[in-house]
Amino acid sequence: MRHRIDSFYQDEQPLIDVLGTMLRSDHYAFKLAPNYQANCLNCHEFTILTSPRLAAQLNSSYRFQRIGWDEDENKTYMGQLSKPRLYNDQARLSFVAGAYARYGSHQADSFFISLANSTSKYSLLLKSLKQLGQEQIVANMRPGVPVSQRIAFVPEGKLRQYLQAQNPIVDSIQARNARRNR
Numbered sequence: 001m002r003h004r005i006d007s008f009y010q011d012e013q014p015l016i017d018v019l020g021t022m023l024r025s026d027h028y029a030f031k032l033a034p035n036y037q038a039n040c041l042n043c044h045e046f047t048i049l050t051s052p053r054l055a056a057q058l059n060s061s062y063r064f065q066r067i068g069w070d071e072d073e074n075k076t077y078m079g080q081l082s083k084p085r086l087y088n089d090q091a092r093l094s095f096v097a098g099a100y101a102r103y104g105s106h107q108a109d110s111f112f113i114s115l116a117n118s119t120s121k122y123s124l125l126l127k128s129l130k131q132l133g134q135e136q137i138v139a140n141m142r143p144g145v146p147v148s149q150r151i152a153f154v155p156e157g158k159l160r161q162y163l164q165a166q167n168p169i170v171d172s173i174q175a176r177n178a179r180r181n182r
Contacts, residue, residue, distance in 0.1 A: 007035060013174035015101060016047050022031040026115040029053065053068040085127075092128040093162050099125055100168040101166040105174060111163055122149040132159050 008016050020032055027091045035046040062079035070076050096113075099121065107114045115122050122141065127181055128153070136154040141147065155163050 002136055003050040003052040005049040005051055005055055005058065007048050008022050009044050010047075011176040012047075012102075012173055013176070014169050020100075020170060072140050079120075085153065086124070086131075089132060089158075092132050093159060096125060096132070096159065097162040097166055100163050101169050104163075104166070106163075106167065106170065111153055111155055113151045116146040118149065119147065122151070125151055129159075133157070134159060137164060144180065 016032060030049065030051045032049055033045055033047045061082060061084045064077040064079050065076055067078045068076050086095055099113050099115075100111065103113050103115055105114070113125060115125075119141075122139075126137065126139055134153055134155060138152040139150070141149045
């Protein structure tokens with residue numbers, strides 16, 4: 001899909017709702033729409049975020065390498081962040097908070113971010129947490145298909161405040177997942 005930024009599972013509706021209100025900008029021409037594709041069994045379960053201008057900006061931040069073909073004979077690519085760095089603490093806080101809102105969970109004082117097939121994002125998250133002065137970090141990467149990465153940490157200071165502000169979104173997504181898995 002042209003100008004695609006990301007896709008979201010139905011369980012992520014709380015995040016989609018927040019993005020929908022945040023992304024009301026003529027500058028980027030954002031669109032959130034259901035994913036309808038012919039001959040696709042579960043495509044209707046996803047909402048797609050598109051923006052021509054933001055897609056161009058994001059794609060310019062990646063190096064893409066063709067890795068093969070999918071079952072429909074389409075070329076498949078792997079993207080790697082070409083300049084994996086964030087220049088200030090505000091950018092780092094926002095990056096970690098966004099990853100937490102999308103891929104996170106929490107239990108007592110511990111926070112977790114779980115990724116799949118995102119080695120450059122995983123590395124940038126670890127680097128950002130360390131640059132933000134976080135000391136209690138446990139990270140592991142499990143090979144396989146998909147490769148899974150998990151970061152566990154106990155946030156301190158301003159990062160804790162940022163992440164706690166995301167908890168309503170994270171908790172709502174977790175509750176939807178739990179209901180679906182019953």
